[in-house]
Amino acid sequence: MRSQKKMRLIREIILYSVLTLFSVIFLVPLFWMISTSLKPESQVMTVPVQWLPKPPQWRNYIDAVKAFPFFRYFWNTSFLAILNVVGTLFSASLVAYSFSKLRWKGRNQLFYITIATMFIPSQVLIIPTYLIFSKLGWINTYLPLVVPAFCGGGAFNIFLLRQFFVSIPDELLEAARIDGASEFRIYSQIVLPLSKPVLFTVSIFTLLFSWNDFFGPLLYLHDPSKWTLAVGLRSFQQQYTTTWNLLMAASTLTALPLIIIYFIFQKSITSGFALSGSGK
Amino acid sequence: MPGKSIRSFWKRKSAIGYLFAAPWIIGLVCFILGPIVASFFLSFTTYDGINPPKWIGFMNYKILFTLDPSFLKALGNTFYYMFGSVFLKVLLGLILAVLLNNAGKFMGIFRTIFFLPVVLPAVPVMFLWMMLFNPTNGLINQFLGIFGINGPLWLNSPTWSKPAIILMSLWGIGGIIVIFLAGLQGIPTELYEAAELDGANKIQLFWKITVPMLRPVIFFNVVTGLIGASQVFAEAYIMTGGGPLESTTFVNLMIYKLAFKDVQMGYASAISVVMFLILVPLTIVLFRIYRRQAEF
Structure with missing residues (x-):
């Protein structure tokens, strides 16, 4: 023993x-x-x-913040992140509601296509998507970085929300329908309030993703005053190649909001990640 | 007329269904399905973004595979990174997750630390690692120096540039750890108890119970990891510019340079289509996994 x-x-x-x-x-x-x-x-x-x-x-x-338009970029980045979160929350939940609680012809087929697009190798989308935005005259505006969020907010978020909505009992909705509530009312006043945790997970993921996006702003924003922190930092680094201390100060400031968010919402971030990998 | 009213009732409901799904139907067509078709079309043309695309048949593909050694090099670099980083991430992630799962009440603290780098923005992280990888003054080579090892040139060496980027990617292993942890917690403890009664040791438990039970999660991490790693771009764009000697010119960097710097959009599309076709089997595998889950 x-x-x-x-x-x-x-x-x-x-x-x-x-x-x-x-x-x-x-x-x-x-x-x-x-x-x-x-x-x-x-x-x-x-x-x-x-x-x-x-x-x-x-x-x-102080020197780092003065050496490049840090606050301007900080604002631009926050602005884009907020719009992405709002757009995704609204449109992804609406679509997920349709996939889980409404019946229509072709619904399941479309949902399968949605699942199939979750892991599309995105290389194949870059050039035509750029051409579409270019034809629309949206290059050098925020539209290419915002509009997709309002168009369903991405297959993965739809999937995540749909899986959660399915677990909400239909009887709850039927009762409201009999009382004459409209679908939009049921969606906004019954389903959404019951889904706060998953909506929160989607918001945080969208925020992280938008804040960290480098490729999108690099591709679409040419005017330096419109840049985000990611692209702005890159140009800062090219101008001051050897001042590592200032570059690290600017980097720390860029990372800080995410570190704070992580420590506050750690639980829902890590559990959201675990959820995303539960494709057993 | 009850029949008719039921029909119109369903019609109305259908209409609401479409209406609610409309944002996504638009998004799917404009930003995913349309672009896929367009990429295939453009890959058979020569297109500079201004003049209308000119049909040239399979010419782009012929050039890709017979006349352009830099494409095969980029493909090789991308595979090297994909398999190297995914193999190490899954292996180390599994080991750390198993250790964490045994850490009792301290698990939370360690998990917090291991996951933290995942939320950090990519660009600052790359600057940081450029410092760490500095051949003479960087922290890594100074650390190796303690043991009398003369560290490699890392990002400045054609041999070590990809291993360096892989090493950096390991810092973001927290996501995989968390997914493994969730999987580990789903394994019934009775399995371990029964095996322990039969006299199995910890290492046997790992190979005979943990690994087989986690096989679906391991598989999932490998497949999503490979698709994710195939998109490697910013690392090369920011840290190496694709060099030295094209050793970090990954497929996505090549597409970016060709399409948006040299405006050879037809040729760049052909590359993206080849990459798409290579990766589609992985997408199909994931589709099956998720469809099963969606059906419960």
């Missing part, structure tokens, strides 16, 4: 050492980003490694 206890202790020690080791490996890059962002230029990229800035130079953040 005693040797078994000892074995268990050894196993626990190994387990926690390995996990701690990996945690350190995972945290070091992030630590490095923040540490570099506070260093004077002379302490950046030194041999041997200078782990902590001596003394921390908070001015870097």
Whole structure:
């Protein structure tokens, strides 16, 4: 019995050492980003490694924000993210309601096509989609980055919401229908309030995706005043190739909103991810 | 006339169904199905975005496979990245998930740490890793130096540029870990208890119970991982520009440069169609998995 206890202790020690080791490996890059962002230029990229800035130079953040139109880009990025969240929430839930609670000819076939498009290799869409937006005269506007969100918000979000709506009992809706409620009313006053957790997951994912998008803004926004943080940072980096401390300060500021959101809503973010992988 | 009123009732309901689904029907046609058809069409033409596309039959494909070595190189680079990063991500993700699953009340803390990089914006993360990979002053090579290892040139070396990008992709392993964890928690504990009574050790439990029970989740992660990794673009665009010696020119970077810098949209479409056809089997596999799930 005693040797078994000892074995268990050894196993626990190994387990926690390995996990701690990996945690350190995972945290070091992030630590490095923040540490570099506070260093004077002379302490950046030194041999041997200078782990902590001596003394921390908070001015870097002011210099970084002044070196490129940070607040403008921050606003543009937030604006696009908010529009994407609003558009996706509204249109994806409407479509999911139609797929789960309304009956119409071709519904199941269309839903299967929707599932099939969830994992379309998107390379094949880039050029024609660009040409469509170009013919519409939407290049260098926010429309290509916003309108798709209002057109269903993507197959995956529709799928996620539809799966949730299916679990809402039909009797609940039937009762309201008998009372003469319209479908839109049932959708907005019965189904949506019951679906807050999944709507929230969809919002957070859309927000993360929009905030992190690099390809879309790169392709469609040519006027620097319309850029988002991702594209703006890229041009900042090209102008100041060696000022790593300022670049890391700007990078930290770009990442900060997402880190805050992550720590506040961690549970729904990770469980949403787990849900997305439950295609067993 | 009860028959007629029922029919009109269904008609009305149908109409509402279409109305609610209308945003997606428009989106599906304009942004997915239409573009797929258009890509196939454009791939048989030469098109500069201004003058009307000119039909040239299979010429683009002929050039791709016989006259343009950079395409096969890009395809090879993309496969290298896809299989390298997915293999390592799934393997390491599974190991870490199993360890986490045994971590009891500390699981939450470790999971928080492992998942954190997933939410970080891609562009800042790439700048950060460019610093870490710096051959002389970067953290990674200074760390290797402690053990007397002369670290490679990483992003500046044709041999090590892809491994470097793969290594960076491992930082985003948290998504896979979380999916595995959910799968692990679905395995009935009685299975382990029964095997332990029969005297199985931890390693046997892993290979005889955990891996077989997780096979569908592993499979899912591999397939979604491969499709996701095939889109690799920003890493090369920002960190290496496709070099050195085209070693990180991935298919999507090639499409981007051809279509939007050189405006050879027909030729670029042919590349996208080839990539599409290569990946479609994976899409079909995922479609089957999800359809089954949707039907409960």
